[in-house]
Amino acid sequence: xxxxxxxRCISCVLTQLMEACQYATLDGAxxxxxxxxxxxxxxxxDLDHLDVRIGRDLHKIVREVTGNSDPYGEVxxxxxxxxxxxxxxxxxxxKNGVSFGYAVKIAAAANIIDYGALRITDSPKKLxxxxxxxxxxxxxxxxxxxxxxxxxxxxxxxxxxxxxAFDKLLVSAIQNMGPTVTVAVRGGPIINDATMDDARAVEMxxxxxxxxxxxxxxxxxxxxxxxxFLNAFHRSDLIISKGQANLESLVNIRGKPxxxxxxxxxxxxxxxxxxxxxxxxxVLIQPPSRDKSMDSRRE
Numbered sequence: 001x002x003x004x005x006x007x008r009c010i011s012c013v014l015t016q017l018m019e020a021c022q023y024a025t026l027d028g029a030x031x032x033x034x035x036x037x038x039x040x041x042x043x044x045x046d047l048d049h050l051d052v053r054i055g056r057d058l059h060k061i062v063r064e065v066t067g068n069s070d071p072y073g074e075v076x077x078x079x080x081x082x083x084x085x086x087x088x089x090x091x092x093x094x095k096n097g098v099s100f101g102y103a104v105k106i107a108a109a110a111n112i113i114d115y116g117a118l119r120i121t122d123s124p125k126k127l128x129x130x131x132x133x134x135x136x137x138x139x140x141x142x143x144x145x146x147x148x149x150x151x152x153x154x155x156x157x158x159x160x161x162x163x164x165a166f167d168k169l170l171v172s173a174i175q176n177m178g179p180t181v182t183v184a185v186r187g188g189p190i191i192n193d194a195t196m197d198d199a200r201a202v203e204m205x206x207x208x209x210x211x212x213x214x215x216x217x218x219x220x221x222x223x224x225x226x227x228x229f230l231n232a233f234h235r236s237d238l239i240i241s242k243g244q245a246n247l248e249s250l251v252n253i254r255g256k257p258x259x260x261x262x263x264x265x266x267x268x269x270x271x272x273x274x275x276x277x278x279x280x281x282x283v284l285i286q287p288p289s290r291d292k293s294m295d296s297r298r299e
Contacts, residue, residue, distance in 0.1 A: 009269060010047065013055060014038075016116055016191070020062045024071035034065035052219035052249045055116075059190055060216075070189040072115060072161075079113050079162025079192065080201045082125045087165065094169075100148075101141045103173040104262065108136055108281045110166035111159060111243050111264045116191040116218060128162075134264075140283035144260050145177075147285060151238035151258075154179045156208070157220065157250075159243030164194040165202035167242065170262075172207060174240070181208045182232045188216030193245075219249030244270050251286065259286045 017038050021031040038058050045054060063069055070076075087094065098106075109132045148154070156171055158164045164185070171181050183204055186193045199210045214226025222230065233239070239259040241250055247261045247270070261284040265271050271278045 010042065012267065013058065016055075017058055017062060019115070020059060020071050020191070021066065023075065024062055024066035024068040027066075030066050034062045037061045037065050052217050052221055052245065055219075055245075056190060056215070056217045063189075072189070072192040075115060076161035076192050076194075076198055077201070079160070080165060080198055082128070083110070083162045083165030084202060085125075086128070097176070098169055098173065100145050100173045100177070101136075101138065103169040104141050104144065104283060105134075105136050106132070106166050107163075107170040107242070108262050108264065108283065109134055110163040111262065111281075113160050113162040114192070114243065114264070114266065115160075116193070116245070128166075134279075134281045136281050136283060140285075143285050144283050147238060147258055147260060148174050148177050148179060151179045153236045154181045154238040154240060155184060155232050155236040156181055156240040157184045157213075157242060157246050158194045158199075158204075159246060161192050161194045161198040163242065164198055164204055168202065168204055168207055170240070171204070175208070179238065182236070183208045183210045184213055184229055184232065185210065186216060186218070187212040187214045187226065190216045190218045193218050217249075219245040220253075221249060222253065247284075256288070258288050260284065261286065 018035065021034045024034070025031060038061050041058060041061060062071065110128060113128060154174055156167065156174070158167055171183060174181050183199065185199050186195050189195060196210065196212055199205050204210055211228050211232060212226060213220060213229045215221060215224045217224065222233070225233070233256070237257045239250070239257055241247060241259055241261045243263050244266055247263060250256070250259060261282070263282055265274060265276045265278050265280045265282060267278065274282060274284070276282055
């Protein structure tokens with residue numbers, strides 16, 4: 001079944017943009033002007049042909065109207081601080097490394113720090129504390145581990161700030177199993193997605209080669225990606241994709257290597273597509289894309 005953004009996604013996008021306006025400015029008139037501009041743009045969009053560009057274009061409008069180039073900047077810094085504090089408090093337990101399964105569990109739990117897909121009222125710390133108790137199917141983890149063991153070059157595509165610090169555990173675990181890992185982050189601010197600033201803040205750049213997708217799209221759009229990202233994408237024999245937006249934009253791409261999607265299911269569309277309940281944690285394996293099926297999601 002092909003993944004397609006639905007027109008009903010627009011209600012979530014509008015909620016997301018209202019929150020972006022609130023983060024961007026305290027000026028009520030500017031918030032109103034930004035939302036009005038967003039709605040005018042939506043009236044020009046063909047809702048039957050949505051893709052990840054729509055989010056990029058609408059958030060750009062909010063940034064331009066409010067004059068705030070990074071509305072979620074403080075949220076991202078707070079999320080990164082929370083994650084680094086967690087590492088500080090758990091330093092002794094982590095000192096000698098962790099199991100692959102534990103690294104997957106932590107990386108998956110951290111995907112809950114998502115101000116795009118969720119209406120968040122809790123702090124990043126409370127969000128993560130709740131999510132860390134979530135169950136990850138050990139069979140899915142074992143499938144991923146076998147895939148990593150057979151790989152030599154992995155591309156790890158990050159999702160959110162804060163989350164990227166917890167991704168370090170899994171990146172390190174993959175490196176310890178042999179593959180060279182390249183980490184990719186967004187090319188510019190979009191919601192609370194991780195950028196190079198966040199990668200440097202949590203020292204991901206010291207752990208692995210870290211590159212930019214070259215775009216401020218939440219997700220992946222190959223035709224707008226940087227040559228550096230495209231090179232890493234096509235040279236890798238394994239892609240690790242974090243979060244819903246990366247899944248939505250990657251799953252239909254042909255000619256890519258085996259891809260593992262690690263995410264929290266956060267919306268009805270993804271829940272229906274994956275046949276998984278909202279709130280569940282999934283580790284999904286998609287074979288090299290000459291095979292159209294995502295076999296793991298139906299096992």
